[in-house]
Amino acid sequence: MSEPALDIVAIGNAIVDVIAQADDAFIASEGLSKGAMQLLFTTEEAEALYAKMGPGVEASGGSAANTVAGIAALGGRCGFIGQVADDELGKVFRHDITALGVAFDTPVRSGEPATARSLILVTPDGERTMNTFLGASQHLPASALDTNLIESAAILYLEGYLWDPEDPRAAMDKAIDIARNAGGRVAFTLSDGFCVDRHRGDFLKLLDDGRIDILFANEDEIMSLHETDDFDAAVAATAAKTPLLVVTRSEKGAIAVKDGERVTVSAEPIDRVVDATGAGDQFAAGFLAGQAEGRSIEDSLIMGAVCAAEVIQHYGPRPEADIKELVRQRLG
Amino acid sequence: MSEPALDIVAIGNAIVDVIAQADDAFIASEGLSKGAMQLLFTTEEAEALYAKMGPGVEASGGSAANTVAGIAALGGRCGFIGQVADDELGKVFRHDITALGVAFDTPVRSGEPATARSLILVTPDGERTMNTFLGASQHLPASALDTNLIESAAILYLEGYLWDPEDPRAAMDKAIDIARNAGGRVAFTLSDGFCVDRHRGDFLKLLDDGRIDILFANEDEIMSLHETDDFDAAVAATAAKTPLLVVTRSEKGAIAVKDGERVTVSAEPIDRVVDATGAGDQFAAGFLAGQAEGRSIEDSLIMGAVCAAEVIQHYGPRPEADIKELVRQRLG
Numbered sequence: 256m257s258e259p260a261l262d263i264v265a266i267g268n269a270i271v272d273v274i275a276q277a278d279d280a281f282i283a284s285e286g287l288s289k290g291a292m293q294l295l296f297t298t299e300e301a302e303a304l305y306a307k308m309g310p311g312v313e314a315s316g317g318s319a320a321n322t323v324a325g326i327a328a329l330g331g332r333c334g335f336i337g338q339v340a341d342d343e344l345g346k347v348f349r350h351d352i353t354a355l356g357v358a359f360d361t362p363v364r365s366g367e368p369a370t371a372r373s374l375i376l377v378t379p380d381g382e383r384t385m386n387t388f389l390g391a392s393q394h395l396p397a398s399a400l401d402t403n404l405i406e407s408a409a410i411l412y413l414e415g416y417l418w419d420p421e422d423p424r425a426a427m428d429k430a431i432d433i434a435r436n437a438g439g440r441v442a443f444t445l446s447d448g449f450c451v452d453r454h455r456g457d458f459l460k461l462l463d464d465g466r467i468d469i470l471f472a473n474e475d476e477i478m479s480l481h482e483t484d485d486f487d488a489a490v491a492a493t494a495a496k497t498p499l500l501v502v503t504r505s506e507k508g509a510i511a512v513k514d515g516e517r518v519t520v521s522a523e524p525i526d527r528v529v530d531a532t533g534a535g536d537q538f539a540a541g542f543l544a545g546q547a548e549g550r551s552i553e554d555s556l557i558m559g560a561v562c563a564a565e566v567i568q569h570y571g572p573r574p575e576a577d578i579k580e581l582v583r584q585r586l587g
Numbered sequence: 588m589s590e591p592a593l594d595i596v597a598i599g600n601a602i603v604d605v606i607a608q609a610d611d612a613f614i615a616s617e618g619l620s621k622g623a624m625q626l627l628f629t630t631e632e633a634e635a636l637y638a639k640m641g642p643g644v645e646a647s648g649g650s651a652a653n654t655v656a657g658i659a660a661l662g663g664r665c666g667f668i669g670q671v672a673d674d675e676l677g678k679v680f681r682h683d684i685t686a687l688g689v690a691f692d693t694p695v696r697s698g699e700p701a702t703a704r705s706l707i708l709v710t711p712d713g714e715r716t717m718n719t720f721l722g723a724s725q726h727l728p729a730s731a732l733d734t735n736l737i738e739s740a741a742i743l744y745l746e747g748y749l750w751d752p753e754d755p756r757a758a759m760d761k762a763i764d765i766a767r768n769a770g771g772r773v774a775f776t777l778s779d780g781f782c783v784d785r786h787r788g789d790f791l792k793l794l795d796d797g798r799i800d801i802l803f804a805n806e807d808e809i810m811s812l813h814e815t816d817d818f819d820a821a822v823a824a825t826a827a828k829t830p831l832l833v834v835t836r837s838e839k840g841a842i843a844v845k846d847g848e849r850v851t852v853s854a855e856p857i858d859r860v861v862d863a864t865g866a867g868d869q870f871a872a873g874f875l876a877g878q879a880e881g882r883s884i885e886d887s888l889i890m891g892a893v894c895a896a897e898v899i900q901h902y903g904p905r906p907e908a909d910i911k912e913l914v915r916q917r918l919g
Contacts (some may be wrong), residue, residue: 273687276907305682307681308682308686309686309687310647310656310682310683310684310686310687310905311679311682311683311686312645312646312681313644313645313646314644314645315642324642342672342675343675343676343701344675347643347645350637350638350640350642350643351643352640352642354607354640354641354642354643355641360723368673381695411679490890569901569902570902570907571644573642575608576900
C-alpha cells in the first residue's frame with residue numbers, strides 16, 4: 256500500500272455527553288452500577304433520569320470519538336464514522352469533531368430517534384457512571400461506511416460499546432475486512448466490563464480469528480473477558496491472542512504486551528480526580544498518537560498516561576489543556 | 588406586605604452558552620471587541636461564527652439566570668422569567684434551572700427563532716468575548732409575566748442586556764411597577780459597557796425616576812453611564828441616584844455605596860483565571876444572597892467575591908464547587 260493519508264479512522268457512537276454532579280446516594284437510589292455504562296433503551300427512560308439529575312454541562316463525547324479528538328489535538332490525522340440525527344445535538348457533535356480537523360462525513364439520519372446522549376453522573380470521588388441513550392447512533396448502517404476513508408488510514412479503531420446494536424456491529428465487521436484488505440491494522444477497545452459480559456463470545460472470536468492487531472482494555476474488562484479474578488492470567492491469555500495488548504490500571508499505571516514482551520509505566524501524578532470521564536479514551540489517544548509518531552511502546556504508554564491525567568482533572572471527556580505541549584514537556 | 592415567599596425573581600435572557608477556547612489573533616481577525624458582548628442578529632451570522640470556532644462545551648447561561656442559579660446554590664429561594672423556544676437547547680435551559688429548585692414557568696414559544704445561544708470565546712488570559720444570538724429570548728412578551736411570582740419576591744432582579752429587544756423591555760418596565768406596587772425592591776445590572784452606550788438615556792431615567800433600589804455595575808459600565816474616565820466621579824454621580832450601588836472591579840475587589848456610606852472589599856485570592864464568564868453574575872448572586880440572609884453590606888460583598896472567585900477558576904458561568912460551604916469557611 257502507499258503511505259496512509261490518515262493515522263486513524265475510528266468507528267464509534269456519536270454521542271453528546273450531559274455531565275452532572277451526583278452523590279452516591281443518588282446512584283444507589285437509581286439502582287445504577289457505579290463506574291459502569293448502562294443503556295437507556297427508550298426516550299422515556301432517558302427523560303425520566305434527566306429530570307431527576309442536577310444541572311448539566313453538554314460536551315461532545317462517544318468513546319472512539321473522544322479518542323480521535325485526542326489524537327487530533329496531538330497532531331494526528333484522523334477520520335470518524337458514526338451516526339447523528341438531524342437535530343441540534345447532532346450539529347454540536349459534528350461541529351466539535353470537525354473543528355479539530357477530523358474528517359467526518361457520515362450522512363445525517365433524518366427522523367427519530369434523536370442524536371445519542373449519555374447522562375453522566377460524576378460522584379465526589381471523581382468516578383463517572385454513564386447512562387447512555389444510543390438514539391441515532393445505533394442505526395449506523397454498513398452502507399454508510401466510507402470505504403476510501405477506511406482504506407486511507409494506517410489504523411482502524413473500533414469501540415466495543417458499538418457491538419451492542421445490530422446495524423453498527425455489521426458495519427464494524429465489514430470495516431475490519433476493508434481495513435485488513437487494504438493492509439491497515441485494526442485496534443479495538445473492550446469499552447466496559449458489562450459490555451464484555453454481553454459480547455464475550457464475539458470478542459474472543461475476533462481475537463482468535465486474528466482480526467484485532469491492537470487491543471485496549473482496563474483491568475475489569477480483561478478479567479471479564481476470561482471470567483477470572485486473576486489479572487496476570489487474564490493478561491497472559493489475551494496477549495497470546497493479539498500482537499499488541501494495552502491494559503490501563505487507573506492509578507496503578509498501564510502495561511503493554513507486544514509479541515510476548517511486557518512494558519510497564521506508572522500513572523502520571525495529579526492533584527485530584529475531578530471527573531474520570533474519558534480517562535480510557537484519552538489513554539488510547541495518547542498511545543495511538545505515539546504509535547503513529549513511531550515512538551517506542553514505553554513512550555506511547557507514557558503519552559497515554561499524560562493524556563489520561565489531563566482529562567481526569569477537569570469535567571468533560573476531551574482535552575482542554577494543550578496536550579501536545581504536555582507531551583513535549585514530559586518526553587521532549 | 589406579608590413575608591415574601593421568594594428572595595429573588597429575575598427576568599433575563601434564557602441562553603445556552605457555547606464556550607470555546609480561542610486565541611487573541613482569532614478575536615482580532617473576527618473584528619470582535621475582547622471582553623465585551625456583541626449581538627449576532629441572524630441565524631446565518633451565528634452559524635458562520637460557530638463554524639469558525641473551535642470545539643465547544645454547552646452550559647446554561649444568561650446573565651440573570653446565572654445569578655439566580657448562584658443564589659439557589661447558596662440556599663436562596665428564586666424564580667426566573669425568560670423565553671425559550673420549543674427545542675433541545677430550550678429543554679436544556681429549563682432542566683438546568685429547575686434542577687436547582689428555581690421556579691421557572693414562562694411558557695415555551697413555538698416556531699422560529701431557536702432558543703438563544705451565546706458563542707463565548709475564552710482567550711488564554713481567561714477573558715471572555717461573548718457573541719450572542721438572542722433567538723427566542725428577544726420575544727419575551729409582557730403577557731408572559733407571572734404577576735404572582737413577581738409579587739411574591741422580596742427583590743426583582745433585571746439584566747440590562749434584556750433592554751436591547753423591544754418586547755422584553757416593555758415586559759421589564761411593567762414588572763418594575765408590579766414589584767414596586769407589591770412593596771418589593773428592584774435590582775438592576777448594567778450588564779456591559781456597550782449595552783450602557785446603547786441605552787444610557789433609559790438607564791439614567793430609570794435611576795432618576797427612583798425605580799431602581801439596587802444597581803450593579805463594573806468599572807467600565809459605570810464610567811460609560813456618565814461618559815467619563817473618572818471612576819470616583821462616576822460612582823458619586825450614580826450613588827446619588829440609587830439607595831444601594833454595588834461596583835465590581837475585577838482583581839481590585841468591589842465597593843458598595845449605601846445611603847452615602849462607602850464599603851470596600853478585596854478580591855478573594857485565586858490560583859489562575861480559567862474563564863471569566865459569569866464573574867459579574869456570580870458576584871451579584873453572592874451579594875444578593877447575603878442581603879437575603881440579612882448580612883451586612885461588607886459580608887454581602889465578601890460573599891459576592893467568594894462566588895466570583897469560584898466561577899472564574901473553571902469553564903462555565905455557574906458554580907461547580909459547593910459555594911455554600913466556601914462561604915461558610917470564609918464567613919462562618
